[in-house]
Amino acid sequence: MNFKTSFLREAWFLSKDRAAMIWLSLALLISAFSVVTGIAEVRAQRQTIERLLEADRADREASLADQSDWGGAAYYAFHLTYDPPSELAFAALGQRDVASWKHRVRMLALEGQIHEADPQHPDAALIGRVDFAFVAAFLAPLFVVLMLYDLRAAERAAGRYELLSATARRDAAPWRMRAGVRIACLAACLLIPFLIGAVLEQASGMAIAGAGLAVLLHLAFWGLLTSFVGRLAMPPATILTAMAGTWLLLAVLVPAAGRVLVERAIPVPAGADIMMVQRESVNDGWDRPREATMKAFLERHPEWSAYSQIEQGFEWKWYYAFQQVGDQTAEDISRAYDEGRHQRDRAASLISWLAPPALMERTLQSLAGTDVAATLAYEESIRNFHAELRAFYYPRLFREEDYSLDAVRGLPAFDGKQGANASAAADL
Secondary structure, three states: OOHHHHHHHHHHHHHOOHHHHHHHHHHHHHHHHHHHHHHHHHHHHHHHHHHHHHHHHHHHHHHHHOOOOHHHHHHHOOEEEEOOOOOOOOOOOHHHHOOOOEEEEOOOOOHHHHOOOOOOOHHHHHHOOOOHHHHHHHHHHHHHHHHHOOHHHHHHHHOOHHHHHHHOOOOOHHHHHHHHHHHHHHHHHHHHHHHHHHHHOOOOHHHHHHHHHHHHHHHHHHHHHHHHHHOOOOOHHHHHHHHHHHHHHHHHHHHHHHHHHHHHHOOOOOHHHHHHHHHHHHHHOOOOOHHHHHHHHHHHOHHHHHHOOOOOOOOHHHHHHHHHHHHHHOHHHHHHHHHHHHHHHHHHHHHHHHOHHHHHHHHHHHHHOOOHHHHHHHHHHHHHHHHHHHHHHHHHHHOOOOOOHHHHOOOEEEOHHHOEEEOOOOOO
């Protein structure tokens, strides 16, 4: 019997299996639901960014028009920074559900502004997001188990196993084809909604191929594992229980235990600690001797030594100097926070090789640019942009240049993950 005939025969048998058709239909519905909700979420985020950009631009223009000096302009002008969702983010929202992807920053001390997160809805935080990555990583293995666990056991219970094995050229041939057809149909049910969503979101062919390959390999792993256990001479209920326990171990227990071990092995400061250290330094700046503030500031910016004398009761250059000193004071704890998150992410990546569902989810998040590395890159882009703001304002503050709306047009503009992008040449 050739491949085509065998395939069509097994497909016909599958169409008569009501339980299998129910699982396939459910997989299709859940996959479609995850894709639809994912696309709705990323499009809402893009619309939010567009709306905030317009409001941010109008607010900044109005604020700058009312100022008479560069210090006031730097104080009242906010700048929206944002991390736009990628074309594949609909499939794996990842860190975008827990980390802020937009901030409004100004020329004040930066670290506290970075670590001020948007409040999350408590119900959403409790339930979590059913995105395509979750479906493919954690639910798909259950569908594989439910469709394959009793392939051999059911035939044994019906007394047909020996006959089927005897009439086949190879003992495993009927079961391989049957399992292959079921895995192929399940893959189609999972991937068709994803492919439609990816086309609608104009994702690149490489990203689509990478995600599709990851899903197929994940299904193949669980298919082989279930088929191996199914070969054992055990009742169907026992096989199902064994595979359910395996799924619980690999999808829940190993990742949870790994998370606990990583958190204990790699201590990380809290974002609130960074905000506290920075704010205490900034608040102390009002009472700290001005010479001490300017000395700490000039260690980073010696080019302004000739303009560092503070002769009046309040001067903007002194004010922004102790704002930067606040960031310098929090620099060590902020660096430890970022490095700690890097180390935890690397450790979690290693542990995920022991937990295929976790590895699958991390793979899709990496392809979608929604992993921890992407979050850290966005935060670094904010720092780069803030450095551009300081480079724009410091010459005008320290040289005490006259305020000019024409010169304001040279303000840097944030451009997504690429950070600061000078909107016009500025005389620095």
